[in-house]
Amino acid sequence: MQYDTDSAMPDKIPHIHVACAIIQMDGLILATQRSATMSLPLKWEFPGGKLEAGETPEQCLQRELQEELAITVRVGQGLPPVTHSYPAFKVTLYPFFCDSLEGTMILHEHSAACWLTPNELPTLDWAEADWPIISQLAHHL
Numbered sequence: 513m514q515y516d517t518d519s520a521m522p523d524k525i526p527h528i529h530v531a532c533a534i535i536q537m538d539g540l541i542l543a544t545q546r547s548a549t550m551s552l553p554l555k556w557e558f559p560g561g562k563l564e565a566g567e568t569p570e571q572c573l574q575r576e577l578q579e580e581l582a583i584t585v586r587v588g589q590g591l592p593p594v595t596h597s598y599p600a601f602k603v604t605l606y607p608f609f610c611d612s613l614e615g616t617m618i619l620h621e622h623s624a625a626c627w628l629t630p631n632e633l634p635t636l637d638w639a640e641a642d643w644p645i646i647s648q649l650a651h652h653l
């Protein structure tokens with residue numbers, strides 16, 4: 513007998529939890545572009561990465577920003593988390609405003625970075641999950 517395995521299977525799509533940094537400096541916000549070899553190639557995002565077990569979002573951001581960009585920041589207020597389903601995985605983004613950037617930025621993983629005003633942010637080709645954050649920033653900053 514044949515039966516529909518898909519409907520009987522639990523949801524196998526991984527759900528990842530990602531802290532991301534909205535870094536502000538002189539009224540501008542930092543955007544970083546994923547490299548051609550990363551997942552979501554060449555999409556723009558806020559720097560950050562997956563939360564590791566036992567790690568606070570602040571610790572995660574300090575670790576990821578050091579690894580990815582060789583910078584440190586002061587982590588401030590959080591924005592509401594955003595959940596989005598891509599075809600291969602589901603992501604919940606935990607955005608945090610950051611400032612007081614220290615260090616000379618080096619792009620260890622990204623292909624580009626730029627500083628934009630909140631109104632300019634929607635001109636980039638953002639990762640799908642980021643659009644609710646972009647709309648919020650463009651309207652409220």
Ligand SMILES: Nc1nc2c([nH]c(=O)n2[C@@H]2O[C@H](COP(=O)(O)OP(=O)(O)OP(=O)(O)O)[C@@H](O)[C@H]2O)c(=O)[nH]1
Pocket residue numbers: 528530531532550551552556557558559560561562603605639640641642
């Ligand atoms: N850092 C960051 N990641 C984002 C954003 N939006 C978004 O969809 N993501 C997704 O969340 C995941 C972040 O994890 P990560 O930065 O540790 O992933 P990675 O590319 O190093 O590892 P991976 O190749 O296994 O995906 C990526 O799959 C990325 O595509 C964002 O604004 N910032």
